[in-house]
Amino acid sequence: MRQTQSPLFVTLLNHAKNRVVSFHTPGHKNGRGIDPRLRKFTGRNMYYMDVTVFPEVDSLHDPQGPIKKAQQLMARAYGVEHSFFLVNGSSSGNMTMFMSACAPGSSVIVSRNAHKSVMAGIVLSGVWPIWIQPKVDQNLDVLFDSSPDQIKDALDKYPEAKAVFVTSPTYNGVTADLVKIAELCRSRGKILLVDEAHGPHLKFHKDLPVSAVEAGADMCVQSTHKILSALSQGSVLHVQSDLVDVTRVRQMVSLLQTTSPQYITLASLDLARRQAVTQGEKLLGRVIHWAEEGRKRINTLKHFRCMTREDVRSRGYDMDVTKLTVNVTRTGLSGHEVEDILAKEYKVQVDAADLFNIIAIMGIGSDKSDVERFVDALTEIDHKYHGSAQNWLLEIPTLATEMVLLPRDVFLNMKSKRVPLSKAAGHICAQTLTPYPPGIPVLIPGERITQTIVDYLGHLTDKNIRVVGQEGDTLRSIKVVTPR
Template sequence: MNIYDQNRTPLFDALRRYVEDGTISFHVPGHKGGNGIPELRDYIGERVLSIDVNGMEDLDNICNPINVIKESQQLAARAFGADQAYYLVNGTTSGVQAMIMTVCGPGDKIIIPRNAHKSAIGGLILSGASPVYIQPEINYHSGMAMGITPERVKKAFNEHPDAKGILVLNPTYYGVFSDLKQIVEIAHSLGKPVLVDEAHGAPLGFHPELPLSAMEAGADMSAVSTHKLLGSMTQSSLLLVKQGLIDPKKVKGVLNLTQTTSASYVLMVSIELARKQMALKGKELLDKVLELSRWAREELNQVDGLYVFGDDIKGQPGCYDIDPTKIAINVRNLGISGYEAERLLRKKYRIQTELSDLFNTLALITIGDTRERVERLVYSMKEIADECRIKNVLKYSMNLPAPPEMLVSPREAFYSEKKSVLLEEAEGEISAEMIMAYPPGIPLICPGERITREVIDYVKILKKEPCQLQGTEDPEINYIKVLSRHLVLVRSDSDTGDWEGIRTARPAAPSF
């Protein structure tokens, strides 16, 4: 038997045997195959609840897989071009945090793009590491943060030679790629590992027309959201590892700190079946996705007032390549915001896009789409454009807030004494919380950063839109937690930015 035969589904086979054997359960979960919650069973079906079981000898255990889960993960590693693969049932968030915790300990530095997902900030707090932020390039026509350049990566490592590694997005949530292969070469020349948040890059590696995946580019670890684009169930993801600079034993130890001991077999088997499908039919399925995406982009770009970026932005600062399956519809020339476009699509046409910002709404074309579904999106956007009488009028300024200054490490800020203040009166204070629009979950302010008037005003603009802001204890984002005593890390060397100790600091005077 070829253990790497991608037709194999060892976990799914074991679950089916368990059900077909008619095993009588005296173990958790307490619903006992759905008998304990008939209303749910009647709606979602008996079969899915019959495989909602817990770890046992025949079904293996995610914390120390030695049987069918181990075999299933080996098949995933082979399919995705990795040496090791680990199933995740707490989403890619847990994978991003595990990557940071594998590489960094308290006080260590790691290079991170400033448009990283909130999960990366959580990883900094959990590990005690301190970020060296790289500012992504900004495309001011779209208002989007793009990728990071190899030049900025090289500069960051030169200025912080003690950084333990770098985290890269591949791609950004809008489908923009940095030159990951060159970034890997820079980092590896210094013996530094490259960690990749590949939440929106799961199909990479399964079609020759798509950009390189993290594993193809030579990265050391990547966290991949199989649930976002490959068909597995929400919350299911993969953590992929290339051996060399990363010790798989360390990875397993980190995962066992945060991974549940009651991993959902429904989620895990959905990863297995999604892997099988992509390994055997990935190119065929993605051929259709690419065809639909090309058609949608061409049609939308013919509509007055709409713009969807494509190959035209390749080569611009921060954009080495693009993911053509992501349709970022820019509505700035309609005189409406991306949030308003999303709301119109949802309320009038029963279409829900992935995320929106002040100028764009993002639609994802995946293996689950049909021509009919994509046509409905395109024709709905044409109607919205026709009905918008205001053309070529910007509703908002294109100026994004300047990146805030970090004065305290995220972990220090998280555990410091805090007080709650009105956001409107928080200028100059050091934030103890994040504020972000979700999705995509990229923080406008992170714990340990000085709150600026620009950030406050930008949040006020977002609050006027039908956008979901989160991160603070106050659900209305009227108040924000800040440090009571402004403990900041003293920099002993202004060139390297090394931290020597802490002192008490006053908020900076407001600038006008």
């Protein structure tokens, strides 16, 4: 099979063209039953591709035909032993990595600025997380994931850890020194797991940071849908490891996925791989070029500052230059306010915003006119809008505490009750509480609540900062484990 082929897409296309009478799920029957307003907008063709498992189109859970071939092509494209298609995004990939690499009761070193699916992986797998605090950069107002030194210290302190889990690139496109981290893990026999949700394209252009599998990660998950051209939810889990049992990975992938995968999403993974291999260098080259042009223009504006690769490299990390992280603090507005203005007045939607930054993600489909629209809008905002200066500082308080119970036990086996915030010290937390900023959990299930943490949370409540996990408008109470 060659990389120019797309066996799954071709199978699906041929099936759709055959106009086969459907006595299988889904119930819309080749689009006939779809609400006419939707059908009018999309046309009917795509519904002939919305099929279910039968021999011609293969089964995601026991691939023997075109899905198997498409996965093999994917593995070859990335230079790994095995690639698994995922239809529930990298979220399910993160859960799969924990469940296949670590036995219940083992421990894993994890940076605390992890995506919420990492917590799900920790709960489902029953591991003890050993947390590393991310680094805060108060000049750029961004968080940096674990450095090799932090990981080395953690491995020295917890030699029993089975695996190291790293997020690279982060949402801002900052990549960790994975080559060093992989060397460290290899020399100590630890499994390296990488959440590379934001990096499916790294392998396909020389001006992008080194990717996880090239650096030597044992497993990594990529959201092909985030940057390359797969449809939403289309992600891939790659495995290249002597330390991970691939049969177990296969079982876990199957355990966590639907038995009714969206075949158009699966076929789009096949096509995205073909496109990345055959045209990635050219297409990504353009995206990189327009991103750099945009960054230069933004950096001539008075009140905006776009993070550069030099900024990031000088701090020991690298950066995916297709991401535009624009610091807005000099406007006196928050990132959320700028996001709102961009959406409502200029019809430009960014991917994320926090108090300090907006994050504009470019993908393989981005072009020059998109960047121009974005930068023209920022140029106008730069002149037109000025808020009252913010006094925010991005910081992660030092709130050391101990993990007393396994997060899994707290989630699944323990009774809980709510206690007033003022009386929470000493209890074991039964929920995750994450203030924004900085977006790092202050407490997770199984951790001891200390008086310092209570004071900090009270202080956030006084300042009207919303804590994700709170019930109601303010954080008045915390869910704690009820002693048996």
